[in-house]
Amino acid sequence: MVISIKDAAKLFGISIIACCAVLVCTLFLNFYFDIMQIKDLIVSQQAIAMYEAQISQVKVVCIATGGGLLLTSVVMLLFYIKNYIDTHKKSLGILKAIGYPNIKIAKHFWVFGLSVLLGSAIGFAGAFCLMPAFYAQQNSGSILPEVTINFHVSILFCLVILPAVLFAALAIIYAYFKLKRAVLALLKDSPSDTSTPKKHKDNGKKQLPFIKELQKSTLSQKKSLVFFVIFSAFCFSAMTQMSFKMRELSSEMMGAMMLLIGLALALSTLFIAITAVVRGNFKTIAIMRTLGYSQKECRYAILDGYRPMSYIGFAVGTLYQHFMLQIAVDVVFADFDNIPEYNFDFIAMFVSLAIFIAIYELLIFFYSEKTKKLSVKEIMLD
Amino acid sequence: MIEAKNINKFYGNGDSKFQVLKNINLTIKNGDFAVILGASGSGKSTLLNVLSGLERPDSGEVLYDSANIAVFSDNELTKFRKNNIGFIFQQYFLLPNLNVRKNIKMGADLVGNTEYTAIIEALGLGEKMQKTPNELSGGEQQRVSIARALAKQPQVLFLDEPTGALDEQTGRQVLNYIAQLQAENGFTVIMVTHNHNIANMANTIISMNSGRVSDITQNQTPLNAYEIGW
Numbered sequence: 001m002v003i004s005i006k007d008a009a010k011l012f013g014i015s016i017i018a019c020c021a022v023l024v025c026t027l028f029l030n031f032y033f034d035i036m037q038i039k040d041l042i043v044s045q046q047a048i049a050m051y052e053a054q055i056s057q058v059k060v061v062c063i064a065t066g067g068g069l070l071l072t073s074v075v076m077l078l079f080y081i082k083n084y085i086d087t088h089k090k091s092l093g094i095l096k097a098i099g100y101p102n103i104k105i106a107k108h109f110w111v112f113g114l115s116v117l118l119g120s121a122i123g124f125a126g127a128f129c130l131m132p133a134f135y136a137q138q139n140s141g142s143i144l145p146e147v148t149i150n151f152h153v154s155i156l157f158c159l160v161i162l163p164a165v166l167f168a169a170l171a172i173i174y175a176y177f178k179l180k181r182a183v184l185a186l187l188k189d190s191p192s193d194t195s196t197p198k199k200h201k202d203n204g205k206k207q208l209p210f211i212k213e214l215q216k217s218t219l220s221q222k223k224s225l226v227f228f229v230i231f232s233a234f235c236f237s238a239m240t241q242m243s244f245k246m247r248e249l250s251s252e253m254m255g256a257m258m259l260l261i262g263l264a265l266a267l268s269t270l271f272i273a274i275t276a277v278v279r280g281n282f283k284t285i286a287i288m289r290t291l292g293y294s295q296k297e298c299r300y301a302i303l304d305g306y307r308p309m310s311y312i313g314f315a316v317g318t319l320y321q322h323f324m325l326q327i328a329v330d331v332v333f334a335d336f337d338n339i340p341e342y343n344f345d346f347i348a349m350f351v352s353l354a355i356f357i358a359i360y361e362l363l364i365f366f367y368s369e370k371t372k373k374l375s376v377k378e379i380m381l382d
Numbered sequence: 383m384i385e386a387k388n389i390n391k392f393y394g395n396g397d398s399k400f401q402v403l404k405n406i407n408l409t410i411k412n413g414d415f416a417v418i419l420g421a422s423g424s425g426k427s428t429l430l431n432v433l434s435g436l437e438r439p440d441s442g443e444v445l446y447d448s449a450n451i452a453v454f455s456d457n458e459l460t461k462f463r464k465n466n467i468g469f470i471f472q473q474y475f476l477l478p479n480l481n482v483r484k485n486i487k488m489g490a491d492l493v494g495n496t497e498y499t500a501i502i503e504a505l506g507l508g509e510k511m512q513k514t515p516n517e518l519s520g521g522e523q524q525r526v527s528i529a530r531a532l533a534k535q536p537q538v539l540f541l542d543e544p545t546g547a548l549d550e551q552t553g554r555q556v557l558n559y560i561a562q563l564q565a566e567n568g569f570t571v572i573m574v575t576h577n578h579n580i581a582n583m584a585n586t587i588i589s590m591n592s593g594r595v596s597d598i599t600q601n602q603t604p605l606n607a608y609e610i611g612w
Contacts, residue, residue: 210491213484214477221479287475290436291534292464292492294457372456 011080011115013268014073014167018119019126020261021069022159025062026127027134029155032058034135034147041145050143060328065261070163072235072265076272077112077167078174079228083276085178092179093186106176113168120160137253211293211301218281219305225273225280229306230313232273236266236356237317238324244348245325270359277306278367285371299368307360314356318349384410384433384538384570389442391428402428403439404593410586412537415564415571415604417581420590426574427542429590433572434467434540435459464492468536468569470560472546474527476515482526483511490533498533505529505559521552528559532567539564541573545580550612557583558607579611 035054042051085092095105131149139147208216219226239262246258278285281302288298322344329342389406392399402425410416420426431437433444435451438459443450451462468489476485483502490498502508505525515523524544531539541560545553561583564571573584581587582605589597 207487210484210487213487214480217479217484283475284477287477288488289460290463290469290475291489291530292460292462292467294460294464 011077011112013272014076014080014112014115015119015122016264016268017069017073017076018116018163019123020264021066021073022120022123022163023127023130024065024257024261025159026124026155027130028058028061029159030127030131030149030152031135031138031147033152033155034150035144037150038145038147044143047143047145054138054144069265072269073116073167074170075228075231076269077116077171079224079276080272081109081112081171081174082178082224083280085175087279089186093183096179096183096186102176102179106172106179109171109175110168112171113164113166116167117160117164120163124156124160133253211297214284214301215305218284218302219309222280225277226306226309228273228276229309230316232266232269233310233313233356233360234317234320235269236359237314237352238321239263239266239317240352240355241318241345241348242321242325244351245321245342245345266356267359270356271363274360274363274367277303278371282371289371295368295372298371299364303364303368307364310356310360314353318352383412383445383447384572385443385445386429386433387443387445389429389432389439389444391425391432391437391439402593403432406442406595408588408595408598410570410572412570413568414586415561415584416573416586416588417584418572418574418588418590419576419578419581421576424590425593426576426590430540430542430572430574434469434538435463464534466537468531468534468539470524470527470531470539470541470544472543474515474523476523476526476530478515481512481514482507482518485515485526486529486533489530493534495533495535498529501529501532504563519552520548521555524548524552524556525559528556528563532563535567536569538570538572541571543575544573545575545577553612554607554610561607577612582610583607 032055035051039051042048092105096102128149128151135147135149207213240259243255243259243262246255248255285298285302288301289295293301325342386406386408389403390401391403392401394400404425406429418426418429428437432439432452435444435454439452442452444452446462446466451459454462477488480488483499486498486502486507490496502511505528507522507525507529510518510522510526515526518526524547528544539560544560545556548556557580560571560573573580575581582601585601585604587597587599587601588595589599
């Protein structure tokens, strides 16, 4: 088997995201279906207004949470598969060399769909555990008639089974196209992000010290890693700041839920991004350590270059969440009563930034320590 | 002078624990061309790793002019390798994203060597400076690896089957470069090989078998790279 369940298990980040997305969407969609069943019983003006507000809220939350997290999951899945192919290209190249067709190898990538199945199943079950409290919260003033909890098979199908199947199919299709490379390109130790090596015309230019040149080259050659670091910082920034603000704009429960989801998502994307950065540069670090470069120099050349990128991601995430919330308040919540005026939350930004820096630096320190004992022997055995 | 005293090294643990190096004792003089000769699995690469400070022995001493590197910390070993050791491996281990010049600069910068372009020219790589490793032949890649090692101006050059992936003509060429550069610069060479013919180039031949040094011979009439068999 090309990919083991263990490889798929490393995609726990997608499981977490799927879990969060399905949890929120199940809560709101189930409530939506159940409230639709009592539509005819709603007669008072106050109850009708409440009903319409609830329907709008369901639509906004499901589109924002479901859509946003779905997009994040897709990006993570594609990134992980690309990274998997890059780090296992020799084994995959050997399979191709001995005659396995691309589609036969790609078919094994279905197991990555399991991470979605696992996460969404947990999210679905978790939603039913939280549902009584959620229904009570949504109808706290008892303005609406009693809304009873019903099980809807269509939600189970659309939020658990269908995404798992679609993600498995997406993994196979993406892997199939990524495997469409010459066997030698997979077997040879060629740069992974560039199909044709760039000409490095550096004659006459002022020559930088090697570790500075390596830092520049690491960033320019591994663009997908740079993108993922920016993306993870973007997610972290947007989700945490949005979560803090949601506590003001929505209920305490909703705020707490958003904060938990935001932190889980932010941490998992950041963790996966930094893990990928270290794994993607494992060989370079091992060679540097063997030649006698210190841990500090390796860290500077390989890991430190991603730091400014992560701050860029954080800044973009801050702007994104600001405009998203502005639009939400202006457009979606326009008809709602008692919605506090929206202003940019500097405290939330500084708290998020402090948490982000602490987690980022901790992860970098952890991996930097891990690479301390790397030697060329590790890559000889690879 | 490099001395190995009562070196023992184990891999694995529990039932799978096995001894790779068994009570190794040897001496290599400064400026010597030593070959560690043995079949696959004899422990020769592990011995090279221990002598070069890539791995620590489980017991015994590795002395470089009386300094025992076996007790060095990780940082001390890194510093030691930086200042004293050059490596050439069968798999080259060049950085694929960097061009030839930058790969060689990787070695040069460690010791502040700004004159490394002379080595590039000496190894006939002047025309290839802007190429990346995957645009080079195996022999050219190994020459880049040699240049990178020599740009560090090492006192001891360790080579692990440097011609293992090369054809006869390129292999002889590479060995000739190494021997020539050693004659010019006077560094110590310690080379691991399974090829008895290559061992004829050495002054000192250390034969290994099942983790033990079975024989150490001094070769009074070393041959050059074009005189040995293949």
